[in-house]
Amino acid sequence: MAKQYNKPEMIQKNPALVLGMFETGLAVGRSLGRNGIKVYGLDFNKDIGFYSKYIKGEICPHPINEEKRFIEFLVSFGKNIGVKPVLFITSDDYLNSVSKNVEYLDRYFYINLPDNSLLKQITNKYKQYQLAEKNLIPVPYTFQPDSKKDIDLIVNKKLFPYFIKALDVTLWRKVFGGTKKGFIVKNEEELRKVLSEIISKGIKVIVQEVISGEDTNHFKYCTYISKRGKPILHFTLQKIRQYPIHFGVGSCVKSIENKELEKLGEKFFKYIGFTGVGSAEFKLDNKDGKFKLIELNPRYWQQNSLAEKCGMNFPINQYQDSIGEKLKESRNFKNGIKWVNIYMDFSSYLSYRKEKTLKFFNWLRSLSGQKIFSDFTWDDIKPALYEIRFGLKIFKIPIFIIKRIIK
16 A cells, blocks of 8 residues: 655655546645645635635536536646646546546547546446346346337336446436436336436436445445556445435445455456546445445545555655555455535434434434544534534534534
């Protein structure tokens, strides 16, 4: 594993450029900046990362809506820096644009991404599942409906409930936003109605058997693999809660050692010839006790700061690998440390409460123990202040809750 500098005087020659300033990019920028690396950040919106003392943020063209302008901007930005930066991707929007132009951009940036042909398979969710099945990775029953006949086939399988989600995540997020992962349908009537509405918007989807089990049955295997194909880091976490509940992103998660999960995740990434940073989400199926693949994302995941807190700094390892330092493989990290987005998690609690599955003081107790927050750190306070302005308004969380948890 790469050494972690944590000494501001050890300024590194090559800067870092982080694409995406949501809290995913904020965490990456902090991990690098704390180690004396100069960090630039780009986003088409002025998001939370712009307020970090570790990141020099700048607005850029939209990487999808204005792809040509974005690539030209990116190249110009890289040239103006003067020294070849290491590129970090924290959003699907930037991933797609960079991957299509990687040969051109490689002249100006250190980039570690999977082969473009593999990336096309991964970013198409249906092809991703086919890739997993081919490599003997358990997956839930999955369909890609193209016609009424296909819908009839789904109905006849009688595997309700089904989950309907995007084939193309980027297009889906334009219509439904970043937290709405899909729609659950419990019968034929709901299936036909929801599919008709989504298809009318021009969005292609996949329909998937719902894996049985609680939200705590969701796990992630996260890895960094060098450009030479050498596995460097292995990190696993478990979701405690999601937002939206049952089919959302982790609002409260914890580090956990699970050798079976690690073995399965490592197997999948190895078989497909993956390089770079990736995370694969699995759900433990109560029916057969097997981990089933939910999705693989070839970029940084939202809770990447948890790995740093547990002693496994993904951005630093990617940085050191990119500038040519030799790294040792590591599987060691601290167990039982939690990551919390307090605004999302409070909203998650409200939803569980409506189901009568979580009481207020049980929710509070679940946040006890060693933890980190998605926005708040004492050494970089401004992003948390920015988040309070919007978090309290959007998620309607009482201020006394924040005070109690921080204490």
